[in-house]
Amino acid sequence: MDFTEEQVERYSRNILLDDVGGTGQRKLLDSSVLIIGAGGLGSPAALYLAAAGVGTIGIVDDDHVELSNLQRQVIHFTSDISRPKAESAAEKMRLLNPGVTVIPVMERLMAGNIVSVIKDYDFIIDGTDNFPSKFLINDACVLGGKPFSHGGILRFYGQTLTYVPGSACYRCLFQTLPPRGTVPSCGEAGILGVVAGILGMIQASEALRYILGIGELLTNRLLYMDQLTVEFRKLNTKPNPNCPVCGENRTILEPVDYEQPACSLKEGPAAKVNL
Amino acid sequence: MKIIINGKEDSITPLDGKININELLAIKNVEMPDMVSVELNEVILNRADFVNTFINHGDRVEFLYFMGGGAA
Numbered sequence: 101m102d103f104t105e106e107q108v109e110r111y112s113r114n115i116l117l118d119d120v121g122g123t124g125q126r127k128l129l130d131s132s133v134l135i136i137g138a139g140g141l142g143s144p145a146a147l148y149l150a151a152a153g154v155g156t157i158g159i160v161d162d163d164h165v166e167l168s169n170l171q172r173q174v175i176h177f178t179s180d181i182s183r184p185k186a187e188s189a190a191e192k193m194r195l196l197n198p199g200v201t202v203i204p205v206m207e208r209l210m211a212g213n214i215v216s217v218i219k220d221y222d223f224i225i226d227g228t229d230n231f232p233s234k235f236l237i238n239d240a241c242v243l244g245g246k247p248f249s250h251g252g253i254l255r256f257y258g259q260t261l262t263y264v265p266g267s268a269c270y271r272c273l274f275q276t277l278p279p280r281g282t283v284p285s286c287g288e289a290g291i292l293g294v295v296a297g298i299l300g301m302i303q304a305s306e307a308l309r310y311i312l313g314i315g316e317l318l319t320n321r322l323l324y325m326d327q328l329t330v331e332f333r334k335l336n337t338k339p340n341p342n343c344p345v346c347g348e349n350r351t352i353l354e355p356v357d358y359e360q361p362a363c364s365l366k367e368g369p370a371a372k373v374n375l
Numbered sequence: 376m377k378i379i380i381n382g383k384e385d386s387i388t389p390l391d392g393k394i395n396i397n398e399l400l401a402i403k404n405v406e407m408p409d410m411v412s413v414e415l416n417e418v419i420l421n422r423a424d425f426v427n428t429f430i431n432h433g434d435r436v437e438f439l440y441f442m443g444g445g446a447a
């Protein structure tokens with residue numbers, strides 16, 4: 101399996117697992133995951149994937165670290181304020197595990213660049229904070245046949261769904277962007293930091309299990325979690341024949357940019373969520 | 376009639392014997408139908424069909440809330 105002594109020791113708790121072993125660890129080291137967003141979801145995902153020895157990890161963010169991020173974006177420290185998030189995250193990941201290759205990408209993903217950014221990765225994690233990005237990532241991954249994990253959070257709640265070619269995609273469930281003003285987005289609605297942390301780690305777990313080929317992914321199952329009651333529900337679903345990007349009469353044939361900047365959905369009434 | 380909403384049993388009494396998805400959303404205090412996707416018996420409904428899709432006894436209804444945050 102060609103591990104160095106350092107690797108055998110570093111990854112010993114992975115290798116001890118029957119479902120991982122040396123073969124699984126080799127798969128992890130040979131794999132690549134792209135994390136889009138070095139924020140509340142991306143922070144724990146990035147740390148755990150680097151720790152686990154995912155050989156190549158891309159981390160995309162065009163933003164800079166702000167004081168109000170630190171309540172949940174645990175990969176960034178107080179001394180990182182005003183640094184590019186992708187750079188700050190990459191530094192911590194390399195310090196944690198110098199044996200993995202980290203590729204910071206300081207760009208905003210748009211229809212024009214997303215295809216080239218995602219193309220070399222085995223699995224994509226959506227840790228973005230706005231609907232235009234979520235729909236863009238879904239469409240690019242579905243059209244490019246890339247497995248990815250959708251994640252969304254709001255206050256004490258989170259949802260996540262994993263897509264692999266042939267399974268239900270995000271658009272199968274949520275056909276189009278909610279109209280402006282109906283759903284509160286990021287900062288304005290508030291979020292308890294741990295809620296982002298738990299959901300981001302579930303997304304990282306999906307990436308690891310996809311690479312290892314073990315267990316059951318959250319494909320065709322939308323996981324909802326409520327961190328007020330600590331209830332987790334899985335909603336069975338299936339590909340929607342009317343889906344505009346993966347259905348029978350596709351109308352979306354390439355990634356599309358939507359006009360709706362992050363945090364623009366704040367004007368609406370607070371959504372009451374009854375899980 | 377008894378239905379299951381988001382995994383929990385619920386009892387609703389339609390006034391004229393029939394209730395469509397929009398009316399169900401209103402009864403259940405979903406302020407705007409645009410806030411949710413609706414799945415009926417594991418099939419996602421088109422938004423345009425909310426008004427002509429009626430609920431029957433024993434149906435399993437799921438309100439899927441949009442969650443746009445990633446706290447990025």
Ligand SMILES: [Zn+2]
Nearest residue numbers: 269272343346
């Ligand atoms: Zn679809």
